[in-house]
Amino acid sequence: MIDIKLRKKQGAFKINAEFKSGVTGVTALFGQSGAGKTSVINMIAGLDIPDSGYIRVNQNPLFDAQKHINLPPQKRKIGYVFQDGRLFPHLTVKQNLSYGMRLVSQQERYVMFDPVISLLGISHLLSRLPRKLSGGEKQRVAIGRALLTSPSLLLMDEPLSSLDHLRKKEVMPFISRLSKEFSIPIIYVSHSLDEVLNLADHIVLMDEGNVIAAGSIDAIVNRSDLFSLMGGQDCGSIISATVETDNDAYGLTHLRFPGGVIKVPRLAVSKGSTVRIRIPVRSVSISLVKPADTSIQNIFSGVIEEISLPDSTFSDIRINIGVPLFSRITRLSQEKLCLTPGKTVFAMVKSIAVTNGSND
Incomplete structure (x- = not known):
């Protein structure tokens, strides 16, 4: 110790x-x-x-x-x-x-x-x-x-x-x-x-x-109250996941976590390995309905748990998708979508960084 x-x-x-x-x-x-x-x-x-x-x-x-x-x-x-x-x-x-x-x-x-x-x-x-x-x-x-x-x-x-x-x-x-x-x-x-x-x-x-x-x-x-000390817009959700499929027909690796499966470009890691996923707050968009026609592959249903205001422009939204997932959107978008704690939404994850493993 x-x-x-x-x-x-x-x-x-x-x-x-x-x-x-x-x-x-x-x-x-x-x-x-x-x-x-x-x-x-x-x-x-x-x-x-x-x-x-x-x-x-x-x-x-x-x-x-x-x-x-x-x-x-x-x-x-x-x-x-x-x-x-x-x-x-x-x-x-x-x-x-x-x-x-x-x-x-x-x-x-x-x-x-x-x-x-x-x-x-x-x-x-x-x-x-x-x-x-x-x-x-x-x-x-x-x-x-x-x-x-x-x-x-x-x-x-x-x-x-x-x-x-x-x-x-x-x-x-x-x-x-x-x-x-x-x-x-x-x-x-x-x-x-x-x-x-x-x-x-x-x-x-x-x-x-x-x-x-x-x-x-x-x-x-994963504490949103500390985001300002850890890089602001570069901060976000940290999720532990296990490699379920290391290379599917489309060259994607499937990562299993408590909220489902995240698909990422092929990783140079073996099946069963544990990796750490980082999802920046700025890469998560929110929709009230599940998008039908989109290029985004990682979409998760969840419930809003908390909304905080890091400044006068943005809102930080914590969504429970089985694990905490954070999104930073404008306050205008929050009000237009009438987002409040307890509301079910769809989180669209646009970019993901994987650590303890590297991209091919």
């Missing part, structure tokens, strides 16, 4: 962070730039000192202001992957990796060289210097070096932020396997909701130095 309670004043900015995360899995520390995310993990790593509070990893106190405990960074058994990798430029990839191993005694070492090299797919890079690596390769080596310290906790500070889209797609599958393969809890800092949905099991939402909410991805991301 990771148990965090931190207070820190940085000029006029105040950090007030309190949350817990499990002994395995990925916990995303999510928020917009300037929310205080990096400040929090720097305190966890011992690179900055809180004014008060505590940091406990597996019940071991790394910092406790009341008990005057403050372990130095090298004693905390924490791996840290920075945004820019920070490889030693004069050392080869193998030497950079070996440096991580030297930071821990043989008796404490439980992460071994060969499994890390195999997982990250970097065996062909061992003799190269960092300047000969792509951005994605550098980050994979940086992850390997952090793993080889055999940490009790791995911190990752926006490790994909400096990479282009293709490099992000290259590195992301490796990150998603880390916690499972090595049973290491990960705290992953990001301001990208797509990254969080692809990688994380739990989320800690931060804003202006404060933890606003914490919990499972589905529970937090």
Whole structure:
């Protein structure tokens, strides 16, 4: 268990962070730039000192202001992957990796060289210097070096932020396997909701130095009162589904969820796999009757549960289709359709993003 309670004043900015995360899995520390995310993990790593509070990893106190405990960074058994990798430029990839191993005694070492090299797919890079690596390769080596310290906790500070889209797609599958393969809890800092949905099991939402909410991805991301902190129009419904048919006659994958079946372009995932579906609020239209002639394939009947007003122009409609489905329409459209809680409607889903699985 990771148990965090931190207070820190940085000029006029105040950090007030309190949350817990499990002994395995990925916990995303999510928020917009300037929310205080990096400040929090720097305190966890011992690179900055809180004014008060505590940091406990597996019940071991790394910092406790009341008990005057403050372990130095090298004693905390924490791996840290920075945004820019920070490889030693004069050392080869193998030497950079070996440096991580030297930071821990043989008796404490439980992460071994060969499994890390195999997982990250970097065996062909061992003799190269960092300047000969792509951005994605550098980050994979940086992850390997952090793993080889055999940490009790791995911190990752926006490790994909400096990479282009293709490099992000290259590195992301490796990150998603880390916690499972090595049973290491990960705290992953990001301001990208797509990254969080692809990688994380739990989320800690931060804003202006404060933890606003914490919990499972589905529970937090499906809260309409938090949409403004999670990307506004890019927010929406998060639905867990199972691959029922991986490639029908039309090249579509069928995803089974409690409200029925969603059809998406073919996914490179096997039948029975679990995926996470994201449906942005702006991609859901509402009709009072089921459309007969339309190109939209995913249409679901449901009952309006709640209507909220994020601003003077739009209405957020929560529809129960077996799971919560959110739609953002204009207030004018809401009034013209006489939409109120309890009314049965048809939700037309125009676009869907699938995470924990990739399009062919």
